[in-house]
Amino acid sequence: MSALERIGDLLRAAHLDSALTSPEAIRSIVSERRRATGIASDDAYADLAARSSAEFGKLREQIAVPETWLFRYPSAFETLRAQFMRQARRPVRALSVACATGAEPFSIAATALAAGVHPDDIQILAIDPNPDALERARTGDLGRMAARGEIPSWAQMYVTVLPNNVRVAPEARACVELREGSAPAALLGLERGSFDAVFCRNLAIYLSDAGRRAIGEQLAALLHPDGILYLGHAERPALFGLEDGFESVQGGQPGAFAFARRTVAATTQKPPEPFHSDRWTDRDRAPFAQSSATRPTTTVALKPLSANAPAPAQIPAPVPSIAPTESKMLQSARAAADAGNLRQAADIAERIHSTGDRSLALMELLGSVHLGLGDSTRAESAWRQVVYLDPQNVEALLHLAILADRRGDAALAQRYRARAAKGTS
Ligand SMILES: C[S@@+](CC[C@H](N)C(=O)[O-])C[C@H]1O[C@@H](n2cnc3c(N)ncnc32)[C@H](O)[C@@H]1O
Numbered sequence: 001m002s003a004l005e006r007i008g009d010l011l012r013a014a015h016l017d018s019a020l021t022s023p024e025a026i027r028s029i030v031s032e033r034r035r036a037t038g039i040a041s042d043d044a045y046a047d048l049a050a051r052s053s054a055e056f057g058k059l060r061e062q063i064a065v066p067e068t069w070l071f072r073y074p075s076a077f078e079t080l081r082a083q084f085m086r087q088a089r090r091p092v093r094a095l096s097v098a099c100a101t102g103a104e105p106f107s108i109a110a111t112a113l114a115a116g117v118h119p120d121d122i123q124i125l126a127i128d129p130n131p132d133a134l135e136r137a138r139t140g141d142l143g144r145m146a147a148r149g150e151i152p153s154w155a156q157m158y159v160t161v162l163p164n165n166v167r168v169a170p171e172a173r174a175c176v177e178l179r180e181g182s183a184p185a186a187l188l189g190l191e192r193g194s195f196d197a198v199f200c201r202n203l204a205i206y207l208s209d210a211g212r213r214a215i216g217e218q219l220a221a222l223l224h225p226d227g228i229l230y231l232g233h234a235e236r237p238a239l240f241g242l243e244d245g246f247e248s249v250q251g252g253q254p255g256a257f258a259f260a261r262r263t264v265a266a267t268t269q270k271p272p273e274p275f276h277s278d279r280w281t282d283r284d285r286a287p288f289a290q291s292s293a294t295r296p297t298t299t300v301a302l303k304p305l306s307a308n309a310p311a312p313a314q315i316p317a318p319v320p321s322i323a324p325t326e327s328k329m330l331q332s333a334r335a336a337a338d339a340g341n342l343r344q345a346a347d348i349a350e351r352i353h354s355t356g357d358r359s360l361a362l363m364e365l366l367g368s369v370h371l372g373l374g375d376s377t378r379a380e381s382a383w384r385q386v387v388y389l390d391p392q393n394v395e396a397l398l399h400l401a402i403l404a405d406r407r408g409d410a411a412l413a414q415r416y417r418a419r420a421a422k423g424t425s
Pocket residue numbers: 014015064065066067068069072097098099100101104127128129130133181182183184200201202203206232
């Protein structure tokens with residue numbers, strides 16, 4: 001087996017999509033890493049990647065970029081705030097899978113604090129396989145690109161935006177446990193049914209179908225029966241093999257990509273397995289470990305899902321986040337995408353496009369929706385337009401890199417990644 005084939009096998013064993021680990025794509029990222037490490041041959045590099053998890057992490061980072069920012073998709077955090085405000089159960093627990101440099105779990109923490117939850121009652125577990133990204137998160141200095149767009153007014157006291165840096169307040173950081181690990185394996189030991197909010201955003205795009213399904217199974221098992229699953233733009237539960245069990249949160253905001261379990265009456269799916277009521281223990285007792293008979297019980301009653309249970313996640317009307325100038329049609333395209341009706345969203349967005357609208361908001365929506373539908377050609381054309389309108393748009397550049405990889409143009413993919421990396425430093 002050649003060195004590049006060995007490296008391809010390593011990357012696929014980490015659940016990366018085979019389209020992103022083609023021989024051309026691997027040749028390009030390996031030559032990048034050989035330049036950085038000064039290693040003379042592909043064989044020697046393959047040996048290093050196999051024995052050093054740190055180097056393997058750097059290789060994986062060339063594909064699954066730790067790109068993130070605070071309050072990414074602000075509607076999700078409005079929905080989360082409403083969720084935390086109405087939830088009486090304490091503590092509140094959230095999971096951020098693929099947390100990168102921490103902007104997502106820190107945003108969750110700031111949201112919980114802003115919702116009035118006592119800091120001792122906030123438990124957020126954040127998981128990512130990239131040790132460098134986690135190290136950055138631990139410093140709380142997230143870099144200047146960690147704030148893009150507005151920080152919600154209710155969260156501003158937890159974020160300091162400096163000219164060349166964005167800093168997260170220690171009280172928000174203290175609510176988050178950062179853990180190195182790779183899903184699905186890193187999720188296996190966690191307590192089932194114990195997370196009120198599960199975030200898994202902008203990871204699916206990098207993964208194989210089998211990897212996404214294996215992760216989806218864990219996410220569904222970890223989510224509390226009343227919990228909410230938060231996904232990335234135009235990502236749907238079906239991507240994770242959860243097509244039958246979840247529906248868009250009722251009363252949630254457009255653009256939140258928030259999903260709750262379907263009510264039992266509306267689905268033929270079995271309710272989740274019962275879980276133990278000993279899950280709300282104090283945080284000193286390894287709060288994220290699997291439940292064990294030795295952990296003390298509390299008196300908190302946990303309602304199982306039943307046919308008479310109220311619909312999960314009825315969120316009170318949240319603060320609108322859509323710009324007032326955004327057309328009604330664009331709003332309805334977003335709402336359709338948010339509800340997982342990507343075909344309908346694409347049809348509405350294409351109708352708007354045919355009227356001559358080339359706005360950034362529309363092109364971003366078209367890019368996400370066509371990507372979600374698997375229409376690479378239309379997605380690529382929309383993301384190109386986004387980059388034309390906004391040359392430093394990191395999200396668009398990374399999507400274009402993935403799409404170039406998928407059609408085997410590794411050199412172009414590398415150029416897009418290099419451009420995106422300039423924008424994130
Ligand atoms: C684009 S970032 C997503 C950041 C954040 N969730 C967001 O939406 O802003 C993708 C992250 O996925 C992480 N990743 C890659 N494979 C993973 C896996 N199997 N399990 C968990 N995280 C993974 C990468 O290290 C990278 O930090």
